[in-house]
Amino acid sequence: xxxTLVTEMNALGEAAKSAARAIREASTETKKKALxxxxxxxxxxxxxxxxxNGEDMARAKDNGLSGSMLDRLMLDEKRVEAMAKxxxxxxxxxxxxxxxxxxxxxxxxxxxxxxxxPIGVIGIIYESRPNVTADAAALCLKSxxxxxxxGGSESVKSSHSILAAIQDGLxxxxxxxxxxxxxxxTDRAAVGLLLKGxxxxxxxxxxxxxxxxxxxxxxxxRVPVLAHLEGxxxxxxxxxxxxxxxRAIVVNAKMRRTGVCxxxxxxxxxxxxxxxxxxxxxxxxxAKACEIRGDDSIRALYPxxxxxxxxxxxxxxxxxxxxxKVVDGVEAAIAHIEHYGSHHTxxxxxEDANVAARFLNGIDSAIVIWNASTQFADGGEFGMGAExxxxxxxxxxxxxxxxxxxxxFKYMLRGTGQIRG
Amino acid sequence: xxxTLVTEMNALGEAAKSAARAIREASTETKKKALxxxxxxxxxxxxxxxxxNGEDMARAKDNGLSGSMLDRLMLDEKRVEAMAKxxxxxxxxxxxxxxxxxxxxxxxxxxxxxxxxPIGVIGIIYESRPNVTADAAALCLKSxxxxxxxGGSESVKSSHSILAAIQDGLxxxxxxxxxxxxxxxTDRAAVGLLLKGxxxxxxxxxxxxxxxxxxxxxxxxRVPVLAHLEGxxxxxxxxxxxxxxxRAIVVNAKMRRTGVCxxxxxxxxxxxxxxxxxxxxxxxxxAKACEIRGDDSIRALYPxxxxxxxxxxxxxxxxxxxxxKVVDGVEAAIAHIEHYGSHHTxxxxxEDANVAARFLNGIDSAIVIWNASTQFADGGEFGMGAExxxxxxxxxxxxxxxxxxxxxFKYMLRGTGQIRG
Numbered sequence: 001x002x003x004t005l006v007t008e009m010n011a012l013g014e015a016a017k018s019a020a021r022a023i024r025e026a027s028t029e030t031k032k033k034a035l036x037x038x039x040x041x042x043x044x045x046x047x048x049x050x051x052x053n054g055e056d057m058a059r060a061k062d063n064g065l066s067g068s069m070l071d072r073l074m075l076d077e078k079r080v081e082a083m084a085k086x087x088x089x090x091x092x093x094x095x096x097x098x099x100x101x102x103x104x105x106x107x108x109x110x111x112x113x114x115x116x117x118p119i120g121v122i123g124i125i126y127e128s129r130p131n132v133t134a135d136a137a138a139l140c141l142k143s144x145x146x147x148x149x150x151g152g153s154e155s156v157k158s159s160h161s162i163l164a165a166i167q168d169g170l171x172x173x174x175x176x177x178x179x180x181x182x183x184x185x186t187d188r189a190a191v192g193l194l195l196k197g198x199x200x201x202x203x204x205x206x207x208x209x210x211x212x213x214x215x216x217x218x219x220x221x222r223v224p225v226l227a228h229l230e231g232x233x234x235x236x237x238x239x240x241x242x243x244x245x246x247r248a249i250v251v252n253a254k255m256r257r258t259g260v261c262x263x264x265x266x267x268x269x270x271x272x273x274x275x276x277x278x279x280x281x282x283x284x285x286x287a288k289a290c291e292i293r294g295d296d297s298i299r300a301l302y303p304x305x306x307x308x309x310x311x312x313x314x315x316x317x318x319x320x321x322x323x324x325k326v327v328d329g330v331e332a333a334i335a336h337i338e339h340y341g342s343h344h345t346x347x348x349x350x351e352d353a354n355v356a357a358r359f360l361n362g363i364d365s366a367i368v369i370w371n372a373s374t375q376f377a378d379g380g381e382f383g384m385g386a387e388x389x390x391x392x393x394x395x396x397x398x399x400x401x402x403x404x405x406x407x408x409f410k411y412m413l414r415g416t417g418q419i420r421g
Numbered sequence: 422x423x424x425t426l427v428t429e430m431n432a433l434g435e436a437a438k439s440a441a442r443a444i445r446e447a448s449t450e451t452k453k454k455a456l457x458x459x460x461x462x463x464x465x466x467x468x469x470x471x472x473x474n475g476e477d478m479a480r481a482k483d484n485g486l487s488g489s490m491l492d493r494l495m496l497d498e499k500r501v502e503a504m505a506k507x508x509x510x511x512x513x514x515x516x517x518x519x520x521x522x523x524x525x526x527x528x529x530x531x532x533x534x535x536x537x538x539p540i541g542v543i544g545i546i547y548e549s550r551p552n553v554t555a556d557a558a559a560l561c562l563k564s565x566x567x568x569x570x571x572g573g574s575e576s577v578k579s580s581h582s583i584l585a586a587i588q589d590g591l592x593x594x595x596x597x598x599x600x601x602x603x604x605x606x607t608d609r610a611a612v613g614l615l616l617k618g619x620x621x622x623x624x625x626x627x628x629x630x631x632x633x634x635x636x637x638x639x640x641x642x643r644v645p646v647l648a649h650l651e652g653x654x655x656x657x658x659x660x661x662x663x664x665x666x667x668r669a670i671v672v673n674a675k676m677r678r679t680g681v682c683x684x685x686x687x688x689x690x691x692x693x694x695x696x697x698x699x700x701x702x703x704x705x706x707x708a709k710a711c712e713i714r715g716d717d718s719i720r721a722l723y724p725x726x727x728x729x730x731x732x733x734x735x736x737x738x739x740x741x742x743x744x745x746k747v748v749d750g751v752e753a754a755i756a757h758i759e760h761y762g763s764h765h766t767x768x769x770x771x772e773d774a775n776v777a778a779r780f781l782n783g784i785d786s787a788i789v790i791w792n793a794s795t796q797f798a799d800g801g802e803f804g805m806g807a808e809x810x811x812x813x814x815x816x817x818x819x820x821x822x823x824x825x826x827x828x829x830f831k832y833m834l835r836g837t838g839q840i841r842g
Binding site for chain 2: 021024025104106110112117119120203204218219222224225226242244245248249252253256338356360361362364365366367368369370371372373375376378381382383393394395396398399408409410411412413414415416417418419420
């Protein structure tokens with residue numbers, strides 16, 4: 001690897017670390033001012049951002065990118081406005097830094113407080129959507145962190161024009177622009193250096209993208225990773241389910257949007273569910289153009305279903321396809337989900353509170369749901385504001401990762417001369 | 422690497438994963454019963470444990486282990502009793518699993534609760550002290566986790582005899598013995614496999630040992646690590662400090678026990694502090710046989726001090742040595758600590774509440790202290806009960822890692838048929 005790249009990346013890390021000290025101690029008002037100024041700058045730079053994006057789009061077309069990739073890369077007036085609005089919404093959130101999370105006194109009079117603090121320097125690696133540049137920067141800024149962004153190489157010009165607007169916002173509030181930086185090269189080796197922590201400068205890496213990106217990050221990272229793996233989400237219909245709720249929830253859980261991580265990929269139907277309800281649910285899905293892949297029991301009842309293979313139970317379709325399996329009781333449903341699921345979001349539909357409690361306790365997923373759609377797996381729907389993803393690991397934060405989850409804590413001990421015996 | 426080792430270690434991982442499901446759902450009473458039975462079994466097995474330890478000690482002496490290593494390895498009646506008592510104390514702690522950490526309702530009626538859950542399978546890698554086998558097993562059991570322990574090769578017989586007693590306790594409560602397992606080989610390659618997560622079975626690694634162990638773990642681990650790095654702790658005396666408090670706190674912070682991570686290694690004295698107080702503090706330390714290594718200002722005042730080198734400001738002595746530096750004001754103290762410290766525990770002695778607030782906010786350490794000894798950096802002193810270490814990273818848990826910190830959480834959403842618009 002070229003020494004110059006190492007030097008350049010370490011300098012980026014040092015600058016971020018130094019900027020982290022400034023944003024860590026910035027007041028709520030200063031951070032708000034920077035965010036509102038950044039939103040205004042994005043609106044004011046609309047023409048420049050769209051022009052930069054046009055260059056990215058032209059290059060991407062030349063390189064033969066697929067239609068869905070091009071759609072993700074594309075910015076228009078509406079999307080630029082949505083970015084600015086998103087930053088304003090983050091500006092309006094309560095400041096997550098400085099919250100007193102707990103406080104107690106010891107018999108010796110020592111007063112102990114657990115107080116929320118920023119994490120420090122966060123590296124965010126993402127793919128083609130240029131709007132992540134704005135979202136991620138705003139979430140990190142609000143939570144008092146410095147951020148090093150590494151977007152997809154296809155969106156490099158768009159990202160730089162968005163970065164310029166955000167750095168204008170920082171400058172307007174008197175904050176160093178190095179609070180938000182972009183990796184200045186598309187050299188893939190730069191990502192490797194970022195993942196190794198830039199000589200101790202990086203406190204956390206958040207990958208935001210597909211399975212192969214997350215796998216590379218988890219393999220190469222030498223600093224903590226807050227990863228969003230896939231969402232193989234389940235909805236289980238129990239015999240005591242209310243038929244109308246079941247029909248409405250299943251269609252919504254699968255088909256409201258098929259490309260989001262909280263969409264249901266596998267439907268588990270209890271053998272005790274009335275065949276009329278099973279048929280109604282499958283017909284509802286088919287009417288919405290959803291492909292059904294069923295096990296033998298389902299295909300016996302609903303011959304139009306394609307046969308589900310072992311692979312189907314492990315697949316996040318992100319598409320209008322659902323795998324459907326008949327299970328014998330709540331324990332079998334739990335066992336299936338624990339075996340095949342991704343510990344993201346799983347739901348039960350039942351009117352039996354005891355069975356619901358069993359399911360909520362028995363499933364070890366970030367989000368477990370009783371009688372509602374799995375598509376509620378979203379920071380906004382939780383009332384947490386914008387999120388950077390849904391954590392599927394066990395440590396630090398599970399579920400929606402919003403500004404509060406981008407903080408850590410420290411203990412403040414206040415004494416009057418206590419010494420330890 | 423031998424295929425048999427891979428197979429054997431993966432089987433260990435699978436067994437732990439399966440046992441984790443059992444302990445995750447065990448009731449508070451069942452876990453308590455297992456812990457009390459384990460404590461009783463340790464007392465009942467005292468002769469066997471001491472005999473096993475005798476074998477370890479004989480081998481260690483043959484291998485020429487140092488006196489302090491031998492002392493760490495050695496068990497006697499008192500130490501076995503302390504192990505049993507430690508387990509009973511952990512049994513008496515409140516159950517950290519199932520705590521409702523937060524609960525709120527959304528405008529659509531969706532009820533959202535954040536509930537504490539076990540982490541899953543924890544790998545703990547430690548060095549010579551065989552009592553860690555008992556402590557770590559009990560902390561994991563109480564917090565609903567399965568654990569794979571890997572002790573030092575020199576304590577292998579002691580650890581196995583302690584394990585047998587703990588597994589008796591699990592059996593007495595009707596729990597699978599695989600909730601607590603020991604890596605069955607001293608092959609170092611087994612540690613490498615554990616650090617890679619045993620094909621997805623391991624959720625967290627906790628290294629408990631010296632710098633080189635932690636460095637190896639951080640370099641090789643492909644699963645999250647909760648690490649305790651060194652404690653380069655500071656005490657800063659501000660000009661407004663109360664002289665009596667300052668003298669009592671500094672001697673306690675350095676000399677109460679020099680081998681603990683919360684002992685002060687560097688004393689920062691403000692240039693505004695009266696020379697009489699500085700001299701009194703240094704004389705107090707010298708009277709306790711503490712070696713003083715000072716900067717030029719300190720040596721001008723106190724010629725008996727040895728010169729401190731750049732290396733001294735970065736050194737965790739864990740011994741009766743202290744480095745002492747004169748700083749110009751609270752900002753210089755903060756800058757020194759941020760530059761040289763290890764983000765463990767740092768204290769200020771001052772009667773000025775504004776200066777104290779500045780210090781508590783400005784220092785980014787797990788524990789920041791006003792007018793008390795840094796030796797309060799301890800889970801027991803926090804009222805948290807036993808701890809497995811002091812986290813010096815930023816993610817998941819900072820400071821004392823007790824049973825609450827060995828849990829994660831999930832969200833439970835309770836609805837009445839809500840679908841997402």
